[in-house]
Amino acid sequence: MKVEDLDHASIDHVLSTTRAVRRRLDLDRPVPLDVVTECLEIALQAPTGFNLQNWRWLVITDPETRGDLAEVYRRALLPFLDAMEPDIAEDDDQTRRVAASSRYLLEHLDQVPVHVIPCTVLQVQQEHAQWQELAYDTDLWNMAASSVYGEVWPAAWSFMLALRSRGLGSSLTMIHLAEEPAVAERLGIPEGVSQAGLIPVAYFAGDDFRSAARRPLSEIAFLDRWGQPLLS
Numbered sequence: 001m002k003v004e005d006l007d008h009a010s011i012d013h014v015l016s017t018t019r020a021v022r023r024r025l026d027l028d029r030p031v032p033l034d035v036v037t038e039c040l041e042i043a044l045q046a047p048t049g050f051n052l053q054n055w056r057w058l059v060i061t062d063p064e065t066r067g068d069l070a071e072v073y074r075r076a077l078l079p080f081l082d083a084m085e086p087d088i089a090e091d092d093d094q095t096r097r098v099a100a101s102s103r104y105l106l107e108h109l110d111q112v113p114v115h116v117i118p119c120t121v122l123q124v125q126q127e128h129a130q131w132q133e134l135a136y137d138t139d140l141w142n143m144a145a146s147s148v149y150g151e152v153w154p155a156a157w158s159f160m161l162a163l164r165s166r167g168l169g170s171s172l173t174m175i176h177l178a179e180e181p182a183v184a185e186r187l188g189i190p191e192g193v194s195q196a197g198l199i200p201v202a203y204f205a206g207d208d209f210r211s212a213a214r215r216p217l218s219e220i221a222f223l224d225r226w227g228q229p230l231l232s
């Protein structure tokens with residue numbers, strides 16, 4: 001397909017309206033595994049460092065396992081939400097909405113039909129001598145950390161975009177990592193494999209997602225030197 005044949009309106013719509021969906025997840029509608037695998041196949045076209053493809057994907061549908069993950073999620077997030085919610089400013093509707101929506105997910109995560117845990121295989125990287133040097137050189141720690149999680153997030157976002165275009169909602173979550181070792185043991189994830197997060201997946205109800213209000217590019221993007229606005 002050539003550039004001129006692409007439907008930019010549709011592409012841009014999906015790119016700019018793929019929201020973190022929590023309250024609008026349809027918890028009663030089953031998600032066929034075929035849809036999940038189709039979206040994962042698309043995700044595998046994302047960039048991958050040195051083409052090592054150190055990503056791994058754990059798709060969880062077993063209700064008991066989802067229940068256990070939801071329990072971990074709840075344990076980690078509830079105290080934080082309870083503490084932060086009273087401090088949200090009266091006029092800060094957006095943060096209030098995110099908090100309420102996060103609370104909803106916390107209370108219903110066990111009912112979300114599919115949980116996807118993107119992982120990265122650290123072992124493969126560690127086998128490369130140069131990578132080992134990187135990992136132990138604290139000056140280069142940021143480069144190593146960025147590479148590890150950068151291995152999986154572009155693909156995870158492609159996965160979420162592919163889901164959205166098929167009528168399924170999701171959101172990035174990291175909260176269960178508070179108990180990552182216990183979860184790894186529960187799921188049989190071997191040593192040397194790092195979990196990056198948990199993506200709950202379900203069909204969404206309603207289809208009127210919109211672009212979100214974000215800080216303007218003029219405040220956050222610079223040209224040539226930090227502080228020099230990209231947009232004048």
Ligand SMILES: Cc1cc2nc3c(=O)[nH]c(=O)nc-3n(C[C@H](O)[C@H](O)[C@H](O)COP(=O)(O)O)c2cc1C
Nearest residue numbers: 018019020021022098102105171172173174175212
């Ligand atoms: C690094 C990162 C961590 C996140 N962790 C969570 C999480 O643990 N739980 C959750 O419900 N959403 C999580 N989110 C989703 C954000 O809350 C969401 O993207 C944000 O509120 C903006 O909403 P939008 O994506 O619908 O525009 C995370 C997003 C990112 C990028």
